[in-house]
Every structure is written in C-alpha cells, then in structure tokens.
Amino acid sequence: MSPDQLTPERPTAERTSAASVAGAHGSSPARRTRRAFGSQQLGRAALVFLMIVVAVPFVFPIWWMVTSSMKTTSEILSLPPSLWPESPSIESYRQVFELQPFAQQYVNSLYIAVLVTVGTMAVAAFAGYAFARIRFPGSNALFVLVLVGLLVPSEVTIVPLFRMVNSAGLIDTHWPLIVIPILGAPSVLATFIMRQFFVTLPGELEEAGRMDGLSRFGIFARIALPLSRSALAAVAIFTFLKSWNLYLEPLVYLSTKSNFTLPQALTQYVDAYGGPIWNVQLAATTLTVIPVLIVFIAAQRQFIEGLANSGLKG
Amino acid sequence: MTSITTTGRAGRPQRRSAWRRRDAATGYAFVAPAVIGAIAFVIVPLGAVIWYSLHEWNVLANTFTFVGPQNYQDMLSDGALHDSLIASLWFSLGVVVLNITLSLFLAVLLNQHLPGTTLFRVLFFTPVVVSLVAWTIVWGFLLQADNGINGFLAEFGITGPNWLRNNVTAMISVIVVQVFKNVGLNMVLFLSALQSVPEEIQEAARLDGAGAWRRFFSITLPMISPTMLLVAILTVVGSLETFALIDVLTDGGPGTSTTVLVFYLYRQAFEFNQFGYASAISVLLFVIVLALTLLQWQTRKRWVFHES
Numbered sequence: 001m002s003p004d005q006l007t008p009e010r011p012t013a014e015r016t017s018a019a020s021v022a023g024a025h026g027s028s029p030a031r032r033t034r035r036a037f038g039s040q041q042l043g044r045a046a047l048v049f050l051m052i053v054v055a056v057p058f059v060f061p062i063w064w065m066v067t068s069s070m071k072t073t074s075e076i077l078s079l080p081p082s083l084w085p086e087s088p089s090i091e092s093y094r095q096v097f098e099l100q101p102f103a104q105q106y107v108n109s110l111y112i113a114v115l116v117t118v119g120t121m122a123v124a125a126f127a128g129y130a131f132a133r134i135r136f137p138g139s140n141a142l143f144v145l146v147l148v149g150l151l152v153p154s155e156v157t158i159v160p161l162f163r164m165v166n167s168a169g170l171i172d173t174h175w176p177l178i179v180i181p182i183l184g185a186p187s188v189l190a191t192f193i194m195r196q197f198f199v200t201l202p203g204e205l206e207e208a209g210r211m212d213g214l215s216r217f218g219i220f221a222r223i224a225l226p227l228s229r230s231a232l233a234a235v236a237i238f239t240f241l242k243s244w245n246l247y248l249e250p251l252v253y254l255s256t257k258s259n260f261t262l263p264q265a266l267t268q269y270v271d272a273y274g275g276p277i278w279n280v281q282l283a284a285t286t287l288t289v290i291p292v293l294i295v296f297i298a299a300q301r302q303f304i305e306g307l308a309n310s311g312l313k314g
Numbered sequence: 315m316t317s318i319t320t321t322g323r324a325g326r327p328q329r330r331s332a333w334r335r336r337d338a339a340t341g342y343a344f345v346a347p348a349v350i351g352a353i354a355f356v357i358v359p360l361g362a363v364i365w366y367s368l369h370e371w372n373v374l375a376n377t378f379t380f381v382g383p384q385n386y387q388d389m390l391s392d393g394a395l396h397d398s399l400i401a402s403l404w405f406s407l408g409v410v411v412l413n414i415t416l417s418l419f420l421a422v423l424l425n426q427h428l429p430g431t432t433l434f435r436v437l438f439f440t441p442v443v444v445s446l447v448a449w450t451i452v453w454g455f456l457l458q459a460d461n462g463i464n465g466f467l468a469e470f471g472i473t474g475p476n477w478l479r480n481n482v483t484a485m486i487s488v489i490v491v492q493v494f495k496n497v498g499l500n501m502v503l504f505l506s507a508l509q510s511v512p513e514e515i516q517e518a519a520r521l522d523g524a525g526a527w528r529r530f531f532s533i534t535l536p537m538i539s540p541t542m543l544l545v546a547i548l549t550v551v552g553s554l555e556t557f558a559l560i561d562v563l564t565d566g567g568p569g570t571s572t573t574v575l576v577f578y579l580y581r582q583a584f585e586f587n588q589f590g591y592a593s594a595i596s597v598l599l600f601v602i603v604l605a606l607t608l609l610q611w612q613t614r615k616r617w618v619f620h621e622s
Binding site: 044048054057058062076077080081122130131136142145148149151154155157159161162180183184187188191216217244245248252264266278281282285289292303304305307 | 333336337338340341342344345347348349350351352353354355356357358359360362363366420423426428429430434435436437438439440441442443444445446447448449451452453454455456460461462465466468469494498499502503505506551554555557558561562576579580583584589592593596597599600603604607
C-alpha cells in the first residue's frame with residue numbers, strides 16, 4: 001500500500017492521492033478514482049447544503065427577533081409576515097425604558113452576575129486547590145459532603161431556601177441571588193472542575209516553590225492559580241451565563257419591579273389583558289441578547305473550546 | 315533534588331512537621347467557604363425539605379402540623395400530580411432522544427472538514443449563550459396561532475396548528491424550543507470527543523473494508539461512550555429541572571399537558587401556598603434525579619468503553 005492511499009479524507013489530501021493514483025495505475029483505476037472523486041465533491045456540497053438548512057432554526061429566531069423589534073404594532077401582526085421592517089423604527093426601544101425601570105433591571109442582572117462569577121471563582125479555586133493538593137485529615141469526607149450538591153437540583157431546595165431567606169428578612173433583596181449561588185449547590189460544579197484541573201498539575205512545580213520558601217498560600221497564588229487560567233475561564237463563562245439566566249429564584253425572591261432581573265423583566269411587557277406587547281418585548285429581548293452575542297462572537301473560540309475542555313468531558 | 319529533600323528532612327524535622335501542621339490549617343481555611351456553603355445551603359435545606367414534607371403547612375393560614383406520611387399518601391390520589399409526572403416523562407424522553415441524536419449528528423457533520431465549519435459551529439452554539447427567557451419569548455412569537463411560522467406556512471397554503479393551544483403540539487413545541495436552545499453545548503462536547511478518536515483505528519478498519527456506517531457504530535460510538543454518559547446525565551437532569559421555558563411559553567397548559575414536575579412544585583408552593591405538599595414533591599423530584607443519575611452511573615460499565 002502506498003502512503004498516499006492511507007491519507008485521511010481531507011479535501012486537499014484527497015486531491016493529491018487521486019492524482020497520484022491515476023498517474024501510477026493506468027486507465028481503469030484512474031477512471032474509478034475520478035468518478036469517486038466527483039461524487040465525493042457532490043457529497044460534500046450536499047453536506048454543506050445540509051448544514052445551511054439545519055442552521056435555520058438556530059439563526060432565524062434571532063434574525064426575526066431583531067427585525068420584528070423595529071416593526072410597528074400593526075406591521076408585527078401583518079400577514080404575510082415581513083422579513084424586514086417596512087419603515088424601521090426604534091419607537092419600541094423607547095417604550096422598553098418607559099414601561100419599566102429597564103436600565104435599573106439591566107444593572108441588577110449585570111452586577112449580580114459579576115459578583116456571583118467572581119465569588120464562585122474564588123470559592124472554587126481555593127476549595128478545588130485544597131481538595132486536590134493539600135493533605136489534611138478528613139479532606140475526602142469533606143469533598144464528598146460538598147459533592148452532594150451535584151446531586152441536588154436547586155429546585156429541590158427552593159422551599160426551605162425561601163423560608164431561610166424569608167426569616168432572615170431578605171425577601172425582595174438581591175442577597176439570596178448572590179450568596180446562595182456562590183456558596184451553595186450551583187458552585188459545586190465549579191469546585192469540581194477546579195479540583196480536576198489542579199490534580200493534573202505536576203508536583204515538582206510546588207516542590208520547587210516550597211524550596212524557595214513560599215508558604216502554601218504563596219504556592220497557590222503565585223504558581224497554581226496563574227497556571228489555571230483556562231479552567232478558571234471556563235468556570236467564569238458558565239457561572240456568568242447561569243446567573244444571567246436565573247429565573248425561578250428571582251421569581252420567588254423578588255417582588256418590586258426595580259429589583260427585578262432581566263429574565264423576569266422581559267415577561268412584564270404585557271397589555272391590560274396580559275397579552276404580550278410583542279414589539280416592545282422583542283426590543284427588550286434584543287437589548288439583553290445582543291451584548292452577550294457580541295462578546296460571544298468576539299471570543300467564540302476560547303468560549304467554545306474552554307467549555308469543551310473544562311474537564312466536563314468526563 | 316532528592317538529596318536536598320532528604321537533607322532537609324533529616325536536618326530540620328521540626329520545621330518540616332510545623333510546615334505540615336500549618337499546611338493542614340491552610341487546607342481547612344481554603345475549603346471552609348465551600349464546606350460551610352454546602353452545609354448551610356445544600357445539606358441543611360435537604361434535611362429541612364424532608365422534614366417539611368411530613369407536615370401540613372399552609373403559609374397563608376399559618377398552620378404547621380406534623381402529619382407523618384400523609385402528603386405522600388395524598389400524592390397517590392392526586393390526579394394533577396400524575397398528569398405532571400406523565401408530562402415530565404414525555405418531555406424528558408423527547409428532549410433526551412432529540413437532543414442526543416441532533417447533537418451527535420451536528421458533531422459528526424462538523425467533523426467532516428467541510429468549508430465553513432467554524433462559522434456553523436458558532437451558529438449552532440449561539441442559542442446556548444442567548445438567555446433562556448429571551449429565546450423562549452422569541453419562540454413564543456414564532457409559535458402564535460396566525461402569525462410567525464403559521465404566517466409563513468399560509469404563504470404555501472398550509473394552515474398550521476395552534477401550536478401552544480393543543481395538547482400534542484404544545485408538548486412538541488416546548489421540546490423543540492428546549493432542544494434548539496441547548497443542543498450546541500452537547501454538540502461541542504461530542505465534537506471534542508470525536509476529535510480525540512485516533513485516526514489510525516479508523517484507517518485500519520477502512521482497510522479491512524468497513525464502511526462508514528460500520529465504522530461509526532463499531533468504532534466511533536464505543537470510543538465516545540464516556541461522553542455519551544456525561545451528556546445523557548446532564549441532559550436528563552437538565553430536562554427534569556425545566557421551569558422557565560414552561561412558565562413563559564405555555565404556563566403549563568393547555569390543561570395540564572405541559573405541567574412538568576418543577577412547574578407543579580412551584581404552583582403548589584408559591585401559588586397555592588401548600589409548602590408541606592410542595593416539599594413532598596421536592597423529595598419526589600430529588601429521588602427521581604438521584605435514581606436516574608445512579609442508574610446511569612451503574613450501567614456505565616455495560617455501555618461505556620474505556621480505552622485502557
């Protein structure tokens with residue numbers, strides 16, 4: 001077997017192998033290869049077409065959200081639906097801020113998500129590091145205790161947590177949306193990911209740090225933590241998204257509109273009969289989606305690969 | 315390196331053990347927030363919800379009386395709960411089957427080295443970063459009775475169903491909306507698993523005359539089975555926790571056709587103020603999640619292939 005025939009099915013490699021085979025083996029194999037080559041091109045074109053078709057339900061809703069948010073109330077319900085607004089208007093964007101304290105709600109979601117993200121990163125980095133690298137009595141038992149959080153969906157404990165928050169007098173404040181995610185079950189996955197990462201660190205690095213007279217905290221802060229940037233980034237991404245998306249908890253804990261977070265606020269653009277005011281609701285939705293999408297598209301590579309390689313692979 | 319360590323150990327035993335002791339103290343300090351958090355916000359609430367589930371507890375009437383297993387007995391004759399269990403079953407089954415099939419399909423498609431792969435990977439992943447409520451609101455707009463998707467269908471002379479007001483199509487709708495939202499994450503996990511399958515094994519099988527399908531089922535699938543397990547667990551548990559989607563899109567209706575378990579739990583607690591009964595439903599949810607996770611973990615030996 002010639003090495004050419006062993007080449008994997010990559011487009012460029014295929015072309016070279018087809019050509020060299022044709023040159024080497026006379027007419028009949030050459031014809032076969034050429035025909036196979038042609039049908040393969042066709043097959044690949046069909047696959048690209050298939051990808052385009054499959055992408056529609058992923059992309060179209062976002063396209064329709066943005067364009068519809070610029071339509072007038074009458075155009076938004078017109079038949080047939082228009083793919084582009086007749087006279088694009090930002091009137092509904094003005095109403096987004098008039099009907100609710102939307103700017104305030106935006107700030108609420110943003111600062112809560114930032115605090116939760118930073119707090120979770122800290123808790124998970126410290127605990128993940130200690131569970132992976134420091135030997136102390138009872139560490140395994142404590143790790144198992146923490147891991148129980150992975151088996152308890154936060155919906156299961158919503159009733160007792162509501163009661164705790166209530167008796168602490170913290171209903172309609174942001175405290176439960178910040179403190180519980182940082183310390184409770186939602187941060188356990190982060191701790192687990194950080195531990196999985198720190199377990200793989202070579203021991204020599206720490207030994208060298210110790211020789212240089214670093215304390216354990218020094219080893220953690222100066223050696224281990226800087227090396228864990230990829231794992232920390234993955235933790236940051238999914239913690240931010242989780243907090244940004246939180247819906248059940250704000251619904252249960254918050255009652256004043258100026259305290260609402262975005263997911264909750266989006267559902268409040270309704271008319272007197274409870275029907276949605278579509279263009280305003282879609283304008284508000286666009287305002288919450290676009291910034292995240294811009295950040296995502298700018299950093300999509302690190303984003304997707306970070307999540308894929310965060311130890312979640314199992 | 316070794317000799318230095320030995321000298322250190324022999325020369326300064328006290329210092330070494332002092333470092334050890336201080337090290338252990340640092341260990342406790344480092345894990346303290348996570349451990350205290352786990353006790354305060356996981357273990358104690360879990361114990362509390364079990365304790366509450368043994369009580370008749372109406373918040374409005376301010377009654378809290380011990381009734382033993384009464385709430386669990388009530389569950390047996392609660393038709394609405396049975397409906398919600400059936401709705402949860404259909405929902406989870408639909409989401410898991412569709413999500414895993416579609417995400418694996420997309421991952422295999424993206425793994426073909428086609429032009430534009432990076433762009434499509436981003437497109438398929440985009441809904442993952444869009445907030446769930448935003449995504450759901452847009453789909454609510456698309457699934458209206460006489461506009462949106464039906465408006466486009468009307469162009470072709472097709473009268474679409476009233477998606478969210480019909481028992482069967484409402485369930486299909488919530489499943490589809492949920493799947494398109496999350497399939498990108500599983501797709502990425504599958505893609506990174508596919509890329510770690512060694513090319514040589516595929517080649518060897520190809521030389522032995524194995525076709526694309528045969529290679530996929532006999533080589534690729536077994537080699538990515540650890541990822542399958544992870545994805546299956548994440549998807550099942552995720553589907554059981556669904557709340558926002560239902561609350562925004564169908565409000566549990568029509569009738570109780572899309573009232574999944576968490577939605578029913580929320581209703582009992584925060585709309586009907588039956589905290590005791592809601593706690594019993596919480597315990598049921600916990601038992602189901604636990605059982606499914608352990609079951610998947612237990613059966614992993616049968617269907618998960620490890621290279622070593």
